[in-house]
Amino acid sequence: MTVKHARISPKKALRVLSRHEVNRLKDATQSGLHEVFKRCAYAVLNCGSQSDDYVADRDDYNEFDIQIIQLDRGIVLDLFNAPDDAFVDGELIYGIREHLFAVLRDIVYTHDEIINNTKFITSNESSDQEESEQLTNIVFHILRNANVLRYGESSGLVICWGGHSISREEYDYSKRVGYQLGLRGMDVGTGCGPGAMKGPMKGATIGHAKQHNKTGRYVGITEPGIIAAESPNPIVNELVILPDIEKRLEAFVRCCHGIIVFPGGAGTAEEIQYLLGILLHPKNKDIPFPVIFSGPESAREYFTQIDAFIGTTLGKEAQEKYQIIIDDPAQVSIEMNKGIQKVTQFRRENSDAFYFNWMLNIDKEFQTPFIPTHENMGKLNLNEHQEPHILAANLRRAFSGIVAGNVKEEGILEVRAKGPFKLHGDASIIEPMGKLLESMVKQQRMKLPGSHYVPCYEIVS
Secondary structure, eight states: OEEEEEEEOOSSSOOOOOHHHHHHHHOOSTTSSHHHHHHHHHHHHTTTOOOOOTTTTHHHHHHOEEEEEEETTEEEEEEEEEEGGGEETTEEOHHHHHHHHHHHHHHHHIIIIIITOGGGOOOTTOOHHHHHHHHHHHHHHHHHHTTOOOTTOOSOEEEEEOOSSOOHHHHHHHHHHHHHHHHTTOEEEEOOSSGGGTHHHHHHHHHHHHTTOTTOOEEEEEOTTTTTTSOOOTTOSEEEEOSSHHHHHHHHHHHOSEEEEOSOSHHHHHHHHHHHHHHTSGGGTTOOOOEEEEEOGGGHHHHHHHHHHHHHHTOHHHHTTOEEEESOHHHHHHHHHHHHHHHHHHHHHTTOOSSSOOSSOOOGGGTSOOOOOHHHHHTOOOOSSSOHHHHHHHHHHHHHHHHHHHHOHHHHHHHHHHOSEEEEOOHHHHHHHHHHHHHHHHTTOSSOTTOOOOOSEEEEO
């Protein structure tokens, strides 16, 4: 069911746009922004969907449209054939309204103030370090524009990673962890979708409410390529859209004070490889960064497999970068709180900002967008004779390509046209990866429950 027409005005975020910005957002050509805006807006409105396949929903999507109307008093949005789950008694849900205008804010800002701004463009003579610093500056500016960076606030922001396709038991467990975090005054950030991204936020709202904490933060960080599969849940009260997955991942680690990883699929494996690759860099050796893997008793085997894969590919040093806590939400929260206290003390001693981790070194290897084509996936260096943090960067790209083939439009279409991605490498790397992926398929962690999964990859040892 859809709502044929609705006119929406902002309550607080982004009240005015220039004529140039409005024209760009109406422009449906390749250089215009209308398609990007429409796709993200549809995902926000479609948050009640039980599908994670944007291509399969194409008919519903094609019937939907969104137009910007510029009035003397500001702007309004005209919605046509919007999903009716976004409305209550004919009125758009308040949180979804705010998400729509957050989408508008970030798309306009990124394209007009970042992509087309010469101060963020490096020259051919720029060093890798200079380019890396500019990419970090882009992440900082987008987060600052979205008011995610809060100067003077002392509560810790805990990022929670995990799959959108998890069991009810795992979802309930993530809620219990979020509840314990909320009781201890910590805020929660996630990829803002369903499953392990929604559960911690839902739990934290209860924990915050019991402590009469009316300023609880539920930060959702996403990007246009993934938003259709992981639509922002309405609990999110601070939504920000980064231009690509690499900047999204950097935003997670720069603005948080610790990370909890729940069970998940290829996307969670990508996030783990990204994080461990950064923490394994020699320049980051002494920077405290609490990381906890956690789930209910039924997830013990999952984390045993993840831990074994990390030990086999990246070594013991990587395993020392995290704790594994099974079936104990209170202990997870206690250990995270201890870790955040160490982070706070370290940043005070080193005059680093509490709201943005400037000291963390992130190489260009982790910042350069990876395009998951068959050629690029086939050329990945998945050999054991390289620095662990570089191997982690390449493993991250491999998992990223699988995520694209699972849920991103361009990846799905690429696989449908040319067959599965082929991954080559040393047997010591590629075979454990194949076993890990196979276990994720068996545990139904690659697609939402009820969906038939056809692998988008092929392991070639």
